[in-house]
Amino acid sequence: MSKExxxxxxxxxxxxxxxxxxxxxxxDAAIVFAVDASGSVDEATAEQQRxxxxxxxxxxxxxxxxxGGASGCLxxxxxxxxxxxxxxxxxxxxxxxxxxxxxxxxxxxxARPQGTGxxxxxxxxxxxxxxxxxxxxxxxxxxxxxxVIDIVANGENNDGPPVAASRLKAIAAGHTINALxxxxxxxxxxxxxxxxxxxxxxxxxxxxxxxxxxxxDFARALRRKLSDEIALAVGKGGRAGSVETAPGQDARFRTxxxxxxxx
Numbered sequence: 001m002s003k004e005x006x007x008x009x010x011x012x013x014x015x016x017x018x019x020x021x022x023x024x025x026x027x028d029a030a031i032v033f034a035v036d037a038s039g040s041v042d043e044a045t046a047e048q049q050r051x052x053x054x055x056x057x058x059x060x061x062x063x064x065x066x067x068g069g070a071s072g073c074l075x076x077x078x079x080x081x082x083x084x085x086x087x088x089x090x091x092x093x094x095x096x097x098x099x100x101x102x103x104x105x106x107x108x109x110x111a112r113p114q115g116t117g118x119x120x121x122x123x124x125x126x127x128x129x130x131x132x133x134x135x136x137x138x139x140x141x142x143x144x145x146x147x148v149i150d151i152v153a154n155g156e157n158n159d160g161p162p163v164a165a166s167r168l169k170a171i172a173a174g175h176t177i178n179a180l181x182x183x184x185x186x187x188x189x190x191x192x193x194x195x196x197x198x199x200x201x202x203x204x205x206x207x208x209x210x211x212x213x214x215x216x217d218f219a220r221a222l223r224r225k226l227s228d229e230i231a232l233a234v235g236k237g238g239r240a241g242s243v244e245t246a247p248g249q250d251a252r253f254r255t256x257x258x259x260x261x262x263x
Contacts, residue, residue, distance in 0.1 A: 026073070028066065056223045057109075076096060163200060176204030179202050210224065
């Protein structure tokens with residue numbers, strides 16, 4: 001058995017220990033933020049990803065979206081990943097039922113240990129990101145009406161097992177995989193990964209991928225994606241669909257639903 005084969009389960013178990021919470025109740029949705037921190041993500045982008053998620057959780061549109069559900073609560077967790085078996089827990093499973101809860105979660109995302117930097121470095125293992133997310137959802141202490149794996153990445157799967165098997169396992173478990181594709185900054189990575197993610201990564205009920213055309217639009221795109229995910233969870237629809245331009249956004253965002261039917 002390879003060293004990588006032994007390492008990945010250990011990392012997942014470590015994430016589960018860090019993510020554990022001693023409560024159990026109903027939430028409208030449970031969302032895993034699985035954020036790319038590989039070598040192709042520079043320090044500025046890594047910081048932008050954390051700040052974008054922290055700001056999205058406390059934005060008026062997101063607060064309004066989750067407070068309008070049957071329970072008025074979400075469960076969220078945030079971890080960063082890179083190569084097969086390499087991950088870092090940032091925010092353990094946390095219930096958001098109020099603006100104060102969202103403020104605390106936002107602060108936790110921003111309060112990373114000093115001197116560690118924003119990246120883990122390594123390759124891009126989307127399959128590992130999905131498998132680790134499924135393990136976290138399996139350990140969710142809440143009863144969720146909808147479970148979502150929310151991937152942010154800037155490249156194709158280039159490490160670990162093929163992404164197809166991980167994707168199918170997550171869909172079979174009833175989870176939805178959505179994605180936000182960051183504009184790549186490394187030579188050799190395709191500039192438009194929307195179709196790759198639509199065809200080979202996302203899946204499940206209402207799955208979609210969104211791709212901001214400029215880095216400065218990341219935070220706005222993230223708020224839109226999160227509010228859409230919550231809207232779907234609480235039965236208020238959402239804007240995911242075939243490839244389209246976001247209304248009033250001057251073609252800064254593109255979204256795509258599954259090119260083939262979800263399994």
